[in-house]
Amino acid sequence: MPSSHVADAVAARLDVFIARILDGSTEYGPDATLFLDAAAATLHGGKRLRARFCHAGWLAAGGPEHGTDALWGLGAALEVFQSAALVHDDLIDNSDTRRGRPAAHRALESLHRDAGWQGDAESFGRSSAVLLGDLLVAWSDDMLEAALAEHPHAAMTREEYARMRRDVTVGQMLDITEESAWSTAPADTLLDRALRVASFKSARYSVEQPLVLGASLAGADPATLAALRGFGHPVGMAFQLRDDVLGVFGDPAVTGKPAGDDLREGKRTALIAIARGRLSDADRATLDAAIGDAGLSPTEVTALQQLVRDTGALERVEEMIDDYSAQAETALTGSALSGTAIDQLRELASAAVARRA
C-alpha cells in the first residue's frame, strides 16, 4: 500500500470524527465553534509519519494490508496526539508557523483581533493554545478508545500508548531543560544528554512506539515486537539527527523554516554538542553567546553555520546517521519478518532519514 493511501485512510477517519464533534457541539454555543474549528484546523497536513509507521508495524505483525477500522482509528489517534504536542511545542518555542500555516497560538491571536474583542490578543492566543492542546489530547484519547473498544488486543496497545505519552512528555521537558542546563552540565556529558532527549522525544515517540502500537493491535508475538524495536529505535535516532542537520543547514526553500532555525531557537542538539566539544575556547564562547538568540541576523547565522561545519561535526553526525541506519538494517535482516514487511520498513526508514524537509 503506498504511503499516500495510509494518509488518505487516516484523513478520512479524522474527517468523520471532526464532523461528529462539530455536530455534537451546538450546546457549547457559537464561541466554542471558533475554538473547535481552530482545533480541527491543526489536524490538516503533515507527513503522517506516525500513522505510516503504525501501519507498517501492523503489516509486519501479519495484519491485512487494507487495514481495519481499529488500525485507522489508532493511526488517527496518533496523528491527533501529534497535533496536540505541536500546539504546545510551538507555544513553548514561540514558533510562528507550522506546516505552512500560522501556529495555533498565532491563529487564535488573529481570531481575537478579527472578532474585535478587548484585551491583549497575544496573551489570549497563548492562553487559549494551552487549552486547545488539551482539547486535542482529549480528542486523541477519544479516537484511541473508539478504536480499542472490545478489541482483543486493547490492553497491550493501550499500555504501549500510555508509555509513549509519558516518554514524549518527559522527553520534551528534558529538551527544554537542555536550553537552560547546558551552562551547568559538565561539557563531556552534553552529547549523551542530547542523545537521551533524542531517544525519548523522537526515536521512541516518532518511530519505535508507532511501529509497536500497530504491531500490538495485530497481536504481534514477542519476537516481532523485539525486531520492530530493534529496527525502530535506531531509525528514530537517525531521523532526529537528520532533523538536527536540517535545523542548522536545511534549505529554507525546502524546509519551509528560516535558515538556521535551531540556532535561533537554541536547540541543544547532538550536532551542536559535538561541534561545541571541538571548538576553541574563544569560538565556544561565541557559540554559547549566540545560540538561542532569536534576533540572529542572516549574516550571523551563516557565520555560525560555518563555525559548526569547520569542526567536522556535520560529517560526524552523518556518520552517526549511517551507523544508526546500519543498526536498523541489521535488526531487519536478523529478524524473521516477512520479505514484504522488510521492504516496506526499509522504504519508510529511508524516507524518514534521507529527507530534505
Add this chain to the structure above:
Amino acid sequence: MPSSHVADAVAARLDVFIARILDGSTEYGPDATLFLDAAAATLHGGKRLRARFCHAGWLAAGGPEHGTDALWGLGAALEVFQSAALVHDDLIDNSDTRRGRPAAHRALESLHRDAGWQGDAESFGRSSAVLLGDLLVAWSDDMLEAALAEHPHAAMTREEYARMRRDVTVGQMLDITEESAWSTAPADTLLDRALRVASFKSARYSVEQPLVLGASLAGADPATLAALRGFGHPVGMAFQLRDDVLGVFGDPAVTGKPAGDDLREGKRTALIAIARGRLSDADRATLDAAIGDAGLSPTEVTALQQLVRDTGALERVEEMIDDYSAQAETALTGSALSGTAIDQLRELASAAVARRA
C-alpha cells in the same frame, strides 16, 4: 464513611502510584526527577471534592461503602486530572499560589533559579508548566486505565470520563473568551453566557460527572443516573455561584486568596453580569474599566465591592443559590435513592455550597 476517609483512600492510592512512577523513571535521568517531583507535589492537598462526589455516586448506585480498588483508582484519576487542570489554569490566570503553595509555573521558575541555570527563569517556568500539566493528564489516564482494566463497567465509565474532559476543556475556553468577548456580546446575553460557562466547567465537571462516574462504575441503572444528574447539576451551579461570591466578597483570611481576586483576574461571573446589568451607564463604565486590572489597589477593590453590593446582585445570587439547592433537594426526594445515599448527598451538597473558602 466520613469524607476524610475518602481523602485518605485516594491519597494512599496516589502515594503508591507516585512511588511506582519515580521507581520506573531512572532511565529518564536526574533532571527528569526534578520535574517528576514537581508534578507529584501538585497532587498534595485540596478538598478532594471530585473524589468525594465520585464515592457518593458509587454508594447511591449500591456500591459497598468501603469501596474497591477500582473506585479509589477512579477517584485518584479525577484528582490527578484536576491537578493538571489547575496547573494550566494557574498558568493562564497568572496565579502565583495554589493550595497555599507556589503555583506550578512559579515552583518551576524557582527550580530554574535554584539550579543556577541560564536563560529566563520565568519563561522556563511557564513553558515547563505546559508540559507538567500534560504529564499530569497522562498520569490521570494511566490511573483511570489501571482502575478500569477488565472492569465490567469500563465502557460506560470511560465514555462519561471522556465527555467530562471535553466539557471542562471547552468550558475553560469559553471562560477565558468571556474576558475578551464581553465588550462585543449583547448586554442582555451576559448572564446566560456566564451561566453556560458555569454549567460546563463547574456544574458538570465538579459535581454531576464525578457522581455519575462513581455510579457508572457501580453499574447504576438509568433511573439512578438520572436522579444523580438531576441532583448534581444544580448543586454544581450553586457551588460555582458560591465561588463567584467568594471571589468578590470572600474573607482573604479564610479563602487564602487576596480580597476581590476575581475582580483583579477579570472573571466574568454571573454575579458580575447581574451587577453590570443594574448599574448606571457611568458606573458600568467604571466597572468595565476596572475589571481585569491586576493592579487594582485595596481601596479600589473595596469601592468595586460596594458598587456590586449596592446593585442587589449579591442578594440575587444568594437567591439563585437557594433556588438551585431547592432543585437539587427536589431531585433527591423525588428519586428512589436509599435514605443513606440521600443523607450523604445532602451533606456533601451542603459542604460544597455553604463553604466560606
